[in-house]
Amino acid sequence: MPLRLNRLAAFAALPAVLTLAAAAPASAAGGAHQIDLQQLNDSKASGTALLDIKGNELTVKIESEGLVPxxxxxxxxxxxxxxxxxHCPSAxxxxxxxxxxxxxxxxxxxxxxxxSLTTKGDTSxxxxxxxxxxxxxxxDGKLSYSRTIEVSxxxxxxxxxxxxxxxxxxTNGNGKYDFNKGKSELDPKLPQEATAPANCGMIKGAAVGSMPVGGVETGGGTTPQEEGMGSPYLAAAGGAGLLAAGGVALLARRTERARVDGGR
Ligand SMILES: [Cu+2]
Known part of the structure; x- marks a missing residue:
């Protein structure tokens, strides 16, 4: 499977893939899409991602750097x-x-x-x-991620x-998440630093200001997803975990290893 493909090789092959995709606009529902992750909040965190769709399988590969080590x-x-x-927010x-x-x-x-681009289990x-x-x-603040998930x-x-x-x-460069920028609006137990965005990237070719794919779609009513906009999206349990793990990767790793099944 191409899944095991060397990541560098996969990225090197990108221009060819993109050219193919561009030449066949009719097959919008598939193919590879590149994303350049650009820093937000002066985080200096950047990266590259690849979204590859085959059928209903989405493979997400992310290589980023400059994140909180x-x-x-x-x-x-x-x-x-x-x-x-x-779209990605501006300052x-x-x-x-x-x-x-x-x-x-x-x-x-x-x-x-x-x-949610988790390492295993639920992705909702x-x-x-x-x-x-x-x-x-x-x-060193580098993060590599690769996962294939089934999508709708x-x-x-x-x-x-x-x-x-x-x-x-x-934000204060002390090497961990703390409350120097206050609490997260999502959960007051969490530091703002832990939940504030570090970077954001849009799919190349999805030009700013262009009509999004399916922009003329006439849906019926409001979906539960839209109603959820702006509401806290984290469970208290997850929040507590994040705080505890702030800067201490060991805990997260240990928890991960202890978990046999990613299911909830
Ligand atoms: Cu997010």
Whole structure:
């Protein structure tokens, strides 16, 4: 399986893949899509991601750097598969002017969680901050992620409307998540640093200002997902775990190893 393909080789082959995809716009529901992750909140965290769709299987590969070393980083595909246009937030989204675009401030821009990019088990919005199943950056702040998951046809059809966000920043440079920027709006027990976005990237070719794929779709009513917008998306249990694991990767790793089954 190409899954085991050397990552560098996979990325090197990207231009060819993209060319193919561009030459066949009719097959929008499939193929490989590249994402450049660009820093938010002056995090210096950047990276590259590849979303590859085959049938209803989505393979997500992420290589990023500049993240908070040894800390877990929640990561999600945000946006809507109902034809709504969301995008990565700009610094303007910092409504309270504290210098940090918080997760809550970013939500109107990047939309709700569509897929939680966990390392195993559930990938729904419910696992948004299932920190023991989120990847941890290494001692150099680098993070590698690769997983293939089954996705709905809606995701396949609207993959270009989604974008990738990695969370977790260290605004005072002390090497861990703390309350120097206050509490997270999602859960007051959590530091803002743990949930604020570190980077965001949109799929190349999903040009800013263009109509999203399926933008003319006439849906019926509001989906539960939309109603959930802006509401806290983490379970208290996951939140406590995140706080405990702040800067201490060991805990997350131990928990992960102890877990036999990723199911909830
Ligand atoms: Cu997110």
């Amino acid at each position: 040894g800390a877990p980083h929640a990561q999600h595909l945000h946006g809507s598969t109902d034809g709504h246009d969301f 303007d989204a910092d409504k309270n002017g504290d210098g940090v675009v918080s997760t809550a401030e970013g939500l109107p821009s990047y939309g709700d969680i569509n897929i 919005k419910d696992s948004g901050l299932a920190v023991d199943r989120m990847p941890t950056a290494d001692k 046809q809606k995701v396949v059809d609207h993959i270009k409307d989604l974008h990738l966000v990695q969370h977790g920043i260290d």
